């Protein structure tokens with residue numbers, strides 16, 4: 001099935017690596033113009049832009065720290081200045097700074113909440129303002145779409161990662177509360193909650209012995225690939241998903257099915 005995002009402009013935060021990179025490429029293949037936000041790796045972002053250009057697509061890379069209000073304003077400002085509008089936001093940027101609870105520093109707590117939760121608030125707020133200003137551009141059934149990157153850890157508690165789990169728990173209710181607030185304006189807000197997907201964020205546990213242990217948590221029997229998430233991200237912002245509002249789609253090979261209970265309890 002061919003999904004088209006023709007004529008639409010998408011901002012993907014953290015678009016230079018992992019899930020964000022794959023989503024940029026999928027959106028460009030579907031005809032969207034893509035703004036590849038990156039935090040520090042300009043070369044990697046340029047690579048994504050180059051790949052998109054090579055197949056005749058349109059893209060630009062913009063550096064911005066999603067946790068900084070002025071950076072986010074600049075990211076949206078540059079997008080609108082260059083392309084005239086924004087129709088899709090994928091609030092994907094995220095990070096882990098893991099530590100056992102009693103040893104977790106306030107710096108590591110703050111850094112994760114700022115990027116993973118405040119970053120989504122700032123980007124979604126700019127997106128809602130832009131959608132309202134530009135109104136119905138006639139490129140989609142809704143006037144704008146926001147996709148929040150959550151995690152199975154919005155549901156599954158995660159010892160040693162309380163900052164991360166708290167940030168994703170926050171994303172779940174940020175997403176659904178915002179969806180409720182703006183649905184009547186035909187702005188669709190949804191989330192994806194990935195399980196273990198092979199990207200730079202979890203390299204240490206998706207390779208070698210770590211991978212064996214991880215597979216015990218995945219009923220479907222394989223670690224996810226970025227395209228598993230990109231496919232869902234493409235569907236959710238397309239008109240095929242026009243009646244999907246305020247939902248979190250788990251893309252996790254069954255990780256949230258409590259596999260430990262399969263022959264126990």
Ligand code: NAI
Nearest residue numbers: 014017018019039065066092093094151194196197199201
């Ligand atoms: P990644 O580490 O490749 O991607 C994270 C991206 O966010 C990077 O490009 C990084 O530069 C960017 N970033 C970090 N801080 C930023 C900031 N302050 N401003 C702008 N960008 C910033 O890893 P991955 O897996 O692609 O992560 C993407 C999202 O997916 C994250 O929100 C992560 O929590 C989420 N996720 C990943 C899963 C996985 O198994 N890979 C599972 C569940 C959720």
Ligand code: BGC
Nearest residue numbers: 151152153195196197201202
């Ligand atoms: C984390 C990954 C982890 C996955 C499954 C994600 O939210 O960022 O490191 O592998 O959840 O536990």
